[in-house]
Amino acid sequence: MQEFVDRIRAAVARCTGLAAEEIKVESPRDPAHGDLAVPCFPLARIRREAPPRIAAALAGELARELAEMTVAAAGPYLNFTISRPALARTVLGPILAEGPRYGGSTAGAGKTVVIDYSSPNIAKPFHVGHLRSTILGAAIERLHDALGYRTVGINHIGDWGAQFGKLVAAIQRWGGTVDLEGDPIRSLLALYVRFHEEAERDPALEEAGRAAFRELESGAEGEVRRIWSHLTDLSLAEFARIYDRLGVTFDHVRGEAFYEPFLAATVQRIAAAGVAEESEGALIVRLDEVEPGVSPCLLRKSDGTTLYATRDLAALFHRWDEFAFDRLLYVVGSDQRLHFRQLKGVLRRLGLPWEARVEHVDFGMMSLPEGRISTRKGQVVFLEELLDRAVREARAIIAEKNPDLAGAEAVAREVGIGAVVFHDLKKERVKDVVFDWDEVLSFEGETGPYVQYTHARLASILRRAAAAGVGGAGGAVEPAAPAGELLEDAAGILLLLGRFPAVVREAARRAEPSAVAQYVLELAREVNSWYVHHRVLSADPALSAARLGLVRSAKIVLGNGLRLLGVAAPEEM
RNA sequence: GCGCCCGUAGCUCAGAUGGAUAGAGUGUCUGCCUCCGGAGCAGAAGGUCACAGGUUCAAGUCCUGUCGGGCGCACCA
Numbered sequence A: 001m002q003e004f005v006d007r008i009r010a011a012v013a014r015c016t017g018l019a020a021e022e023i024k025v026e027s028p029r030d031p032a033h034g035d036l037a038v039p040c041f042p043l044a045r046i047r048r049e050a051p052p053r054i055a056a057a058l059a060g061e062l063a064r065e066l067a068e069m070t071v072a073a074a075g076p077y078l079n080f081t082i083s084r085p086a087l088a089r090t091v092l093g094p095i096l097a098e099g100p101r102y103g104g105s106t107a108g109a110g111k112t113v114v115i116d117y118s119s120p121n122i123a124k125p126f127h128v129g130h131l132r133s134t135i136l137g138a139a140i141e142r143l144h145d146a147l148g149y150r151t152v153g154i155n156h157i158g159d160w161g162a163q164f165g166k167l168v169a170a171i172q173r174w175g176g177t178v179d180l181e182g183d184p185i186r187s188l189l190a191l192y193v194r195f196h197e198e199a200e201r202d203p204a205l206e207e208a209g210r211a212a213f214r215e216l217e218s219g220a221e222g223e224v225r226r227i228w229s230h231l232t233d234l235s236l237a238e239f240a241r242i243y244d245r246l247g248v249t250f251d252h253v254r255g256e257a258f259y260e261p262f263l264a265a266t267v268q269r270i271a272a273a274g275v276a277e278e279s280e281g282a283l284i285v286r287l288d289e290v291e292p293g294v295s296p297c298l299l300r301k302s303d304g305t306t307l308y309a310t311r312d313l314a315a316l317f318h319r320w321d322e323f324a325f326d327r328l329l330y331v332v333g334s335d336q337r338l339h340f341r342q343l344k345g346v347l348r349r350l351g352l353p354w355e356a357r358v359e360h361v362d363f364g365m366m367s368l369p370e371g372r373i374s375t376r377k378g379q380v381v382f383l384e385e386l387l388d389r390a391v392r393e394a395r396a397i398i399a400e401k402n403p404d405l406a407g408a409e410a411v412a413r414e415v416g417i418g419a420v421v422f423h424d425l426k427k428e429r430v431k432d433v434v435f436d437w438d439e440v441l442s443f444e445g446e447t448g449p450y451v452q453y454t455h456a457r458l459a460s461i462l463r464r465a466a467a468a469g470v471g472g473a474g475g476a477v478e479p480a481a482p483a484g485e486l487l488e489d490a491a492g493i494l495l496l497l498g499r500f501p502a503v504v505r506e507a508a509r510r511a512e513p514s515a516v517a518q519y520v521l522e523l524a525r526e527v528n529s530w531y532v533h534h535r536v537l538s539a540d541p542a543l544s545a546a547r548l549g550l551v552r553s554a555k556i557v558l559g560n561g562l563r564l565l566g567v568a569a570p571e572e573m
Numbered sequence B: 001g002c003g004c005c006c007g008u009a010g011c012u013c014a015g016a017u018g019g020a021u022a023g024a025g026u027g028u029c030u031g032c033c034u035c036c037g038g039a040g041c042a043g044a045a046g047g048u049c050a051c052a053g054g055u056u057c058a059a060g061u062c063c064u065g066u067c068g069g070g071c072g073c074a075c076c077a
Helices: A002-016 A041-047 A051-065 A084-101 A128-146 A162-177 A184-199 A203-218 A223-246 A256-272 A308-323 A334-349 A353-357 A383-401 A408-425 A448-468 A488-509 A514-533 A541-565
Strands: A036-039 A069-074 A077-082 A112-116 A150-155 A276-279 A282-285 A297-300 A327-333 A358-363 A366-368
Touching: A002 A036, A002 A041, A002 A051, A002 A069, A002 A077, A002 A488, A041 A051, A051 A069, A051 A077, A077 A084, A084 A488, A084 A541, A112 A128, A112 A308, A128 A150, A128 A223, A128 A327, A128 A358, A128 A366, A128 A383, A128 A408, A128 A488, A128 A541, A162 A184, A162 A203, A162 A223, A184 A203, A184 A223, A203 A223, A223 A383, A223 A408, A256 A276, A256 A282, A256 A297, A256 A308, A282 A334, A297 A308, A297 A334, A308 A327, A308 A334, A327 A334, A334 A353, A334 A358, A353 A358, A383 A408, A408 A448, A408 A514, A408 A541, A448 A514, A448 A541, A488 A514, A488 A541, A514 A541
Parallel strands: A112 A150, A112 A327, A327 A358
Antiparallel strands: A036 A077, A069 A077, A276 A282, A282 A297
């Protein structure tokens, strides 16, 4: 597809003297206009002529320049129609040749992308609010993988900070009153809530919490550290179950504690650069001059302990030293925009040129119909419960629609989890979302299961073709040139299939998986509409072969798109 | 109060780099299983793209302001 765009650009450049990059080639909204179009308005100024006249004049010249395309002037537009054999060959050829790799490239070879995502806090339940970072981050990592980047996924566990001093203090006091081993997450949550309740009446508790964190940060190998270490293990075991169900893996699971040995050096480095100063007993970096209106970044509290920002800066330097990344993507909610502006502000003040490689991939906040998600108020939806319900729902639908399905349980998991994942990825990430059970558990319309279903239907057609021996040995289909003429009724799908690599590229660049989700929805819609109106396996062998080539290609692209998002593409459902 | 983000059909959302008549899903109404799987398909109805200015040959898209919503604003993470 891109090659036709490039050829049009080059030809228009030759005919007008413009640079190829300046020429805009777009897809007409109305397919009746053609496959590709060039608006001639920008040429009007240079040529001092009305756009329709320019279009009319260029159409003839371009027709001689461009093989395998027809050119027509329509008002101020030049419309290009690719010959069907050429379109089928250039689109279907690479798809059938590359298969599961189609859509990817080697554009990122030799470049490294570090992605910081999921990053839950230990001692807290994994709830639907954590879903977005996890699913977005995993998808963004896969998108970069497909483009040949070396990717490093890091789960930056929240395992350090004043709150853990409080938790340790709570365990020391009331640890015996809860079932820490049997139900660790709920027990820890109960202790945390109790701590805050009782601390309001008993100020000594707060002091005990601070003391415990000071001890933790001192590195002393005492009881405090032992308790902290144990509850970290308990939480990580819980998280592992969830990641397994979502099919998410990390290259590194590094808590904030991992960077603890680098904290002193980090503070020292920033101080040595002369950008830090004492203020109200704390050590800060002022950012007004590099980021007007941004409040200072705190490196050290007046009690001598560090903060979130200090640890994040230590992690940042460590990652740069270790990976020399081309991109470092933080998949973290939009409530932390200021935090990341501050981090980048500090890098700017230090004059580090790689500051621009650090990006906050922010996403909108999730809330519940009754308001903000609040672990402490019990206003949460646990992720495990959501996944359980989604799988149960899928199981029930399979039992109803396809009771003889082999491997039904595995498919129920793929469809149920797929529905949840797809639902979270289909919206543009900046948008806030209100959690809605009915919406997430819907399997009809613009949903993951709809795309999966389309994929399964295409697989079903291919199975029938293979069984009937149609389309060559082993079901292999040659997209021979004449086939293109037989696919006139599917030209829209061919154009769409040809756009997939560009969609993947853009989705990675913008760190926006929803672009892929929207794309597969559109493709599924087009394909569904096409195959119900055009019989694939017919008495005409040439037509059957041509259509099978399209079916096979569409199935490959739907599957590739789904897998990039982290959604399974079942052959049957 | 200040800063950042969002505001498109009843509801949930698409509308790359500004370009031809603003598209889906859902809900409502109506059709479609003699024929590759009805988690589907086809159709009807539904819009002053929050509002007001501006830039441009051209604005849902860019700029300014207003309104509405979200988030954040020094020793939490």
